[in-house]
Amino acid sequence: MSHHDHSDDNNGVSRRKVLECMTWAGTGVLWTISGGVPRSLGLVDAANAAETAGMSFLQISDSHVGFDKPANPNALGTLEEAIGKVNAMPKKPSFMIHTGDISHLSKASEFDDADRIISQAKLDVHYVPGEHDFLDEGVKFYKERYGKGAKGAGWYSFDAGGVHFIGLVNVVDLKAGGLGNLGAEQLEWLESDLKGRSKSTPVVVFAHIPLWTVYPQWGWGTEDGGRALEYLKGYGSVTVLNGHIHQVMQKIEGNVTFHTARSTAFPQPAPGTAPSPGPMKVADDKLRGMLGVASINFKMGDQPLAIIDTPLQG
Amino acid sequence: MTLTAFRSFGASLAVAAALMLGGAPAHAETIAVSIDNFTFAPNELKVKVGDTITWTNHDDIPHTVVAAGKFRSKTLDTDDSFSFTFAATGDYKYFCSLHPHMTGMIKVE
Numbered sequence: 001m002s003h004h005d006h007s008d009d010n011n012g013v014s015r016r017k018v019l020e021c022m023t024w025a026g027t028g029v030l031w032t033i034s035g036g037v038p039r040s041l042g043l044v045d046a047a048n049a050a051e052t053a054g055m056s057f058l059q060i061s062d063s064h065v066g067f068d069k070p071a072n073p074n075a076l077g078t079l080e081e082a083i084g085k086v087n088a089m090p091k092k093p094s095f096m097i098h099t100g101d102i103s104h105l106s107k108a109s110e111f112d113d114a115d116r117i118i119s120q121a122k123l124d125v126h127y128v129p130g131e132h133d134f135l136d137e138g139v140k141f142y143k144e145r146y147g148k149g150a151k152g153a154g155w156y157s158f159d160a161g162g163v164h165f166i167g168l169v170n171v172v173d174l175k176a177g178g179l180g181n182l183g184a185e186q187l188e189w190l191e192s193d194l195k196g197r198s199k200s201t202p203v204v205v206f207a208h209i210p211l212w213t214v215y216p217q218w219g220w221g222t223e224d225g226g227r228a229l230e231y232l233k234g235y236g237s238v239t240v241l242n243g244h245i246h247q248v249m250q251k252i253e254g255n256v257t258f259h260t261a262r263s264t265a266f267p268q269p270a271p272g273t274a275p276s277p278g279p280m281k282v283a284d285d286k287l288r289g290m291l292g293v294a295s296i297n298f299k300m301g302d303q304p305l306a307i308i309d310t311p312l313q314g
Numbered sequence: 315m316t317l318t319a320f321r322s323f324g325a326s327l328a329v330a331a332a333l334m335l336g337g338a339p340a341h342a343e344t345i346a347v348s349i350d351n352f353t354f355a356p357n358e359l360k361v362k363v364g365d366t367i368t369w370t371n372h373d374d375i376p377h378t379v380v381a382a383g384k385f386r387s388k389t390l391d392t393d394d395s396f397s398f399t400f401a402a403t404g405d406y407k408y409f410c411s412l413h414p415h416m417t418g419m420i421k422v423e
Contacts, residue, residue, distance in 0.1 A: 069374040069392070070374070071374065104376075105376060105391060106389075131412045131413075132376070132412075135376065135389045135412075174411055174412075174414040175414055176380075176382075176407060176408075176414055176417055177409065177414060177415065177417050178414045178415075179414070179415070216415070217415065218352070218415065219413050219414060219415040219416075275351040276351035276352040276353070276373070278351065278352065278373055278374055278375050279374050279375065
């Protein structure tokens with residue numbers, strides 16, 4: 001097993017290693033709740049750590065089913081590989097979250113294909129929409145399939161393993177020149193959802209576009225994400241999981257840990273390293289090697305992040 | 315009838331209607347705006363009443379062209395186009411509703 005634990009050398013994460021990790025298009029991130037603190041593990045690491053106590057769950061993101069451009073002509077195939085990896089795990093996660101862009105163009109056939117593959121994992125899946133899931137006339141398909149029982153454009157919360165999970169929608173009613181948007185109605189709902197909840201409850205918030213400002217020049221952030229985080233002040237453990245940017249980014253700020261997941265479809269460039277955030281084409285023989293898992297272990301407090309890369313091939 | 319033929323037939327009808335109404339100047343033009351690398355190029359354009367802008371998406375990611383209350387394209391996949399004929403003067407600020415950092419401006423004189 002390829003293993004680099006950067007917390008061991010007290011030098012933090014080297015720039016080279018961070019950039020290396022950013023270029024990985026992984027298949028999924030496994031999260032495990034241990035002592036109330038979510039930690040992420042690579043799929044293979046998780047398989048080797050089958051004795052992991054407590055609840056674990058998986059995050060996949062940005063399947064873009066229907067995408068067939070040069071950066072990955074077979075996005076459905078790589079989603080299938082990701083689900084294959086999930087099925088190969090000796091200890092099943094409790095459930096899966098999907099942080100949006102299930103489809104590329106919100107076609108019924110794309111959602112059908114995605115469902116056919118993802119259901120092979122035989123896990124409950126909690127979805128939030130990406131902007132690519134709301135493109136059909138009348139925005140019906142996502143809501144019919146995944147939004148039942150959700151509020152507004154599809155936000156909701158649930159409890160599992162002693163953790164409160166909140167799925168938010170920040171891809172609707174975007175304003176010219178702006179970033180992702182939650183909106184007043186959703187923020188009010190969030191405030192009331194948290195009201196009266198014990199501050200010792202670990203909270204996991206998941207949404208498609210990063211709730212924190214990653215790179216506004218490319219729209220990678222959420223206009224009113226800071227207001228959502230205001231409501232989460234005082235909680236001992238808050239973990240924010242996002243997709244959209246097709247690469248791993250992470251940040252710890254006080255009680256909040258931010259993390260973005262890789263896509264199962266195609267990589268996107270690191271901020272500012274290309275003319276646009278569009279799909280990043282790599283050599284065909286390189287793409288497969290890049291479809292691996294890179295996992296992120298993090299510790300609360302001011303510890304440096306520990307990044308573990310586990311390639312699927314090579 | 316093919317879709318292409320239908321489209322050009324529709325366009326001729328629109329031109330004919332405009333001529334009959336007498337609202338459009340004799341030399342109405344069609345001007346192309348290219349969507350490349352998540353930008354509208356040219357980003358700002360000055361046109362005359364009656365001119366038509368055609369936006370074409372050259373990215374591998376879908377985009378839209380939206381001016382609040384004025385016009386709104388469907389989702390434009392790669393190589394899809396959207397056209398709008400400007401019938402009134404004014405400043406038309408527009409953006410991509412999927413990637414709102416993408417903005418542009420049409421000034422109609």
